[in-house]
Amino acid sequence: MNQEVTIIGGGLAGCEAAYQIAKQGIKVKLYEMKPTKFSEAHSNENLAEIVCSNSFKSNLHTNACGLLKEELRLLDSLLIKCADETSVPAGQALAVDREEFAKLVTKKIKENPNIEIINQEYTGEGLCIGNSEERIVNGEKYENIMIVATGPLTSDTLAKNISRLTGEDRLYFYDAAAPIVSKESIDMNIAFYRKPL
Amino acid sequence: MPFTGNRYDQERGKEEEIEDWEKRLGSQEASYINLPMNKEEYETFYKELVSAEVVTLHEFEKREIFEGCMPIEIMAKRGEDTLRFGPLKPVGFTDPRTTRRPYAVVQLRQDDVNGTIYNLVGFQTNLKYGEQKRVFSHIPGLANAEFVKYGVMHRNTYINSSELLDNTYCLKKNPNIYFAGQITGVEGYVESISSGMVVGLNVVNKLQGKEKIEFPKNTMIGALANYIATPNEKFQPMNANFGILPELGERIKDKKVKYGKLADRAIEALNAIK
Ligand SMILES: Cc1cc2nc3c(=O)[nH]c(=O)nc-3n(C[C@H](O)[C@H](O)[C@H](O)COP(=O)(O)OP(=O)(O)OC[C@H]3O[C@@H](n4cnc5c(N)ncnc54)[C@H](O)[C@@H]3O)c2cc1C
Ligand SMILES: Cc1cc2nc3c(=O)[nH]c(=O)nc-3n(C[C@H](O)[C@H](O)[C@H](O)COP(=O)(O)OP(=O)(O)OC[C@H]3O[C@@H](n4cnc5c(N)ncnc54)[C@H](O)[C@@H]3O)c2cc1C
Numbered sequence: 026m027n028q029e030v031t032i033i034g035g036g037l038a039g040c041e042a043a044y045q046i047a048k049q050g051i052k053v054k055l056y057e058m059k060p061t062k063f064s065e066a067h068s069n070e071n072l073a074e075i076v077c078s079n080s081f082k083s084n085l086h087t088n089a090c091g092l093l094k095e096e097l098r099l100l101d102s103l104l105i106k107c108a109d110e111t112s113v114p115a116g117q118a119l120a121v122d123r124e125e126f127a128k129l130v131t132k133k134i135k136e137n138p139n140i141e142i143i144n145q146e147y148t149g150e151g152l153c154i155g156n157s158e159e160r161i162v163n164g165e166k167y168e169n170i171m172i173v174a175t176g177p178l179t180s181d182t183l184a185k186n187i188s189r190l191t192g193e194d195r196l197y198f199y200d201a202a203a204p205i206v207s208k209e210s211i212d213m214n215i216a217f218y219r220k221p222l
Numbered sequence: 223m224p225f226t227g228n229r230y231d232q233e234r235g236k237e238e239e240i241e242d243w244e245k246r247l248g249s250q251e252a253s254y255i256n257l258p259m260n261k262e263e264y265e266t267f268y269k270e271l272v273s274a275e276v277v278t279l280h281e282f283e284k285r286e287i288f289e290g291c292m293p294i295e296i297m298a299k300r301g302e303d304t305l306r307f308g309p310l311k312p313v314g315f316t317d318p319r320t321t322r323r324p325y326a327v328v329q330l331r332q333d334d335v336n337g338t339i340y341n342l343v344g345f346q347t348n349l350k351y352g353e354q355k356r357v358f359s360h361i362p363g364l365a366n367a368e369f370v371k372y373g374v375m376h377r378n379t380y381i382n383s384s385e386l387l388d389n390t391y392c393l394k395k396n397p398n399i400y401f402a403g404q405i406t407g408v409e410g411y412v413e414s415i416s417s418g419m420v421v422g423l424n425v426v427n428k429l430q431g432k433e434k435i436e437f438p439k440n441t442m443i444g445a446l447a448n449y450i451a452t453p454n455e456k457f458q459p460m461n462a463n464f465g466i467l468p469e470l471g472e473r474i475k476d477k478k479v480k481y482g483k484l485a486d487r488a489i490e491a492l493n494a495i496k
Contacts, residue, residue, distance in 0.1 A: 028429045037411055038403025038418035045422025051429060065280065065377075081412050087481040089462040093412050093442040095485070096492050097419060100443075104415045152399070170425055174402040174418060179379040190399075191381055200378035201293075202371070202458045203345035204354055207465050208338050210368035211255060211330070 029054065032172045033147045033183070035072040037104055039174035040130055044103040047139035055134070058146035064178035071127035072134055072142075073104065081108050081119040094119065103133060149173075149186030254331055255340055257363040258317040258324030264306070267360040271298050274353040279376070293348045293375060309344025328361050335452060339370055339465035347373040370463040371409075380407045383450040384457040390424040390434050391417055391447065400425065407450045409459040416443045416462075438491040440468055440484075 028051050032039050035057035043053045059070055066076040082090040097105045111125040134140055152171075175183060188196040259267065276295060298305055306312065310326040317324045330340035342358065349357060351372045359365055383406045386393060391406055393399040402421040403414040420443060423435050437444030445466045450457075460466065467484050474480040 030425055030429075034403065036403060037414040038421075041415045041418030042402050042422035042425070045419060046425055049426045049430075051426065075411065082410075086485045087478050089442060089464050089481075090410070090412050092485045092488055093416055093446075093462045095489065096441055096443050097412070097416060099489070099492055099496065100419055100423075102415060102419055104418075105412075153396075170398050170400070170428065172400045172402050172421055172425065173405065174421075175379075175405055176414075177378040177380070177404040179405060184379055187381065191386055191393075195382040195386060197380050197382070198377065199375070200380070200459055201346040201375045202373055203342045203347070204358065204369050204373040205333050205339050205341045205371040205465075206330070206364065206367040207370050207463075208255075208340055210366055211340070212363045212365060213255075214363075 028052065030170045030172065032056065032174060033149075034173070034175035034179075035059075035134070035142065036174060036176045037073055038176075039172070040073045040134055041102060041104045042172050042174060043134060043140050044137070047137050050139065053140045054143060055140055056143050056145055056147040058180060059144065061144060062146050062180065064176075064180070066178055069124075069127060071131045073107075073127050073130035075121070075123040075126060079113075079120050079123045080115065081105075081121065083117050084119045085117050088117075104130060107133065146180055146182070148180075148182040149190075152186050152190045254329055255363075256315065257328040257330065257361055258312070258315065258319075259310075259326040259328065259362055261325045263360070263362055264310075264326045265302075267357070268298060268302060268305070270357045270360055271295055274349050274357045276348045276353075277350055279348070292346075294345050295347060295349060331456070333456075333458075334449065334466055336466075336468060338469065339463070341456075341458075342373075345373055346375055348375050349373070370465045371461060378404065378459065380405050380459055382457055383407045384452060384454040387451050389436055389444075389447045389451040391421045391450075392424065392434075397428075404459070407457065407459045408446055409461040413446060413461050416446060419443065420447050435495075438495065441488040441492045442467070443492075 030046050030051060030053050032043050032053055032055045035055050039055060043055050047053050057072060059067060067074050081094065082088070084094065085091040086095060094105055107126055107129045108119055108121050111121045111129055113120050113122050135142065173187065179187070184196065272295065274295060294305070294309070297308060306326045310328055312324045312327045315324055315327050316322065329343040331343050333339045333341045347354060354372050355369055359367060381401060383401070387401060387406060388394055391400050391402055393401065400421045402418045406417055408414060408417050420435070420437065427433065427435060437447060439445055439448050442462050446460065446462060449460050449466050464481055464484055467488070470480065470483055474483065
């Protein structure tokens with residue numbers, strides 16, 4: 026079977042997925058709308074642009090995000106490897122030189138022979154539920170797999186088409202979240218826990 | 223200080239015997255934890271809340287952000303009692319400690335299936351992270367609260383994964399479409415990378431005709447994938463935190479020791495499937 030995967034969005038998630046797939050000899054088409062179009066927070070031509078803080082948080086084993094990074098290293102994550110290689114001193118945290126980090130990821134993706142970068146906005150008109158298309162090209166069957174990794178600032182047209190795909194009320198544009206605390210840190214003064222009076 | 227149970231079922235009925243009421247409360251599910259405030263506690267909290275420092279939003283965020291949902295500090299500024307008639311309304315509650323209606327009540331709602339993390343109902347906020355910790359610690363019962371996630375209000379496009387995706391970030395309705403990154407409701411740089419990893423590995427397996435890879439729930443990468451794929455009426459983005467891992471079989475007081483054990487267990491589980 027002739028295989029090809031389309032990835033939309035060359036950010037952190039899209040680049041990691043592209044690398045993992047290409048590594049197994051599978052062809053990847055990676056759509057990235059920059060530099061033809063930028064979101065309100067992106068400003069740089071590189072893939073895997075870090076838009077805000079340059080910290081990937083703690084590296085400690087006893088920190089949840091530190092553990093996640095440790096797991097990702099075990100799984101041969103390209104992005105965490107690039108972060109490690111471009112890190113700047115930040116105590117227990119993994120902070121990166123954001124410019125160097127994005128440049129390195131871009132280089133690794135660009136030089137991968139299985140990945141083709143297409144600098145174009147994908148608008149998603151063709152997105153649909155139902156049977157996936159299988160294309161026959163030169164007698165070979167293509168199975169079209171698509172990964173949408175367009176991030177928190179997904180372009181408007183694509184967002185509209187995603188909400189068409191998923192159902193209008195299942196796509197959110199704003200996050201207005203209340204804080205969350207762990208139960209064990211709440212002072213459950215025993216006398217009143219489930220035992221009135 | 224806190225007591226559990228839903229706002230609508232807490233109050234003692236006029237005819238109800240104390241014993242019956244007690245029994246009824248005792249049998250209520252623990253999906254809400256209620257933190258009663260007296261007048262003095264409320265006033266202290268209120269003063270801190272209205273004078274706390276807030277985050278300056280990006281221009282593009284300001285345009286639409288408050289349309290559907292008002293930050294608690296803005297609501298509070300409308301008047302000293304506004305919160306007591308809104309999200310902190312004490313009506314329907316009887317404080318088991320005093321058997322009287324509290325002056326105000328903060329409700330915490332269970333946020334994960336394990337019941338290890340709770341969100342502060344109605345507390346969406348733009349306070350700076352440090353300020354959230356400082357101000358919300360004035361709420362009785364939260365003096366030493368550990369915030370696994372701070373409140374935020376910002377532009378963020380994400381789908382309702384809890385309904386739409388399976389635990390490999392694959393669209394249930396179309397197995398050839400996957401989502402990865404912040405758009406799935408994972409929150410943060412490393413979390414976005416971790417979802418890209420899960421998707422990448424699964425797409426490879428799918429194309430090679432192999433089984434899908436469901437990471438164990440006791441790994442952080444697996445816990446996140448499972449969190450976002452678990453049905454949840456109030457689905458909200460989530461970052462990596464120990465609260466989403468299944469608990470250890472033993473009770474360990476020291477947090478560092480506990481987290482160390484959870485982390486060891488995760489790495490072991492991951493090595494076992496590699
Ligand atoms: C302003 C802001 C600040 C943040 N700060 C932090 C922080 O400090 N720490 C943290 O951990 N997380 C932060 N986040 C959250 C999140 O971790 C990052 O946004 C992260 O980059 C998400 O990774 P991603 O791969 O999902 O998306 P992104 O890294 O944003 O990648 C998506 C890519 O898709 C492209 N794209 C979008 N639409 C299309 C389209 N239709 N066609 C083709 N390409 C498209 C974009 O140009 C972009 O390159 C922040 C988010 C924002 C918006
Ligand atoms: C879509 C999005 C997703 C993000 N995801 C993450 C994440 O997963 N992990 C992470 O560490 N950071 C994330 N950030 C960035 C985060 O908001 C902070 O910028 C960062 O954590 C540094 O915080 P601070 O306490 O040093 O800064 P502060 O001095 O507290 O604030 C500086 C900046 O923090 C941001 N900020 C802080 N509190 C809030 C809030 N309640 N609502 C909105 N913005 C706030 C604002 O961008 C502000 O300009 C995200 C930002 C956005 C826009």
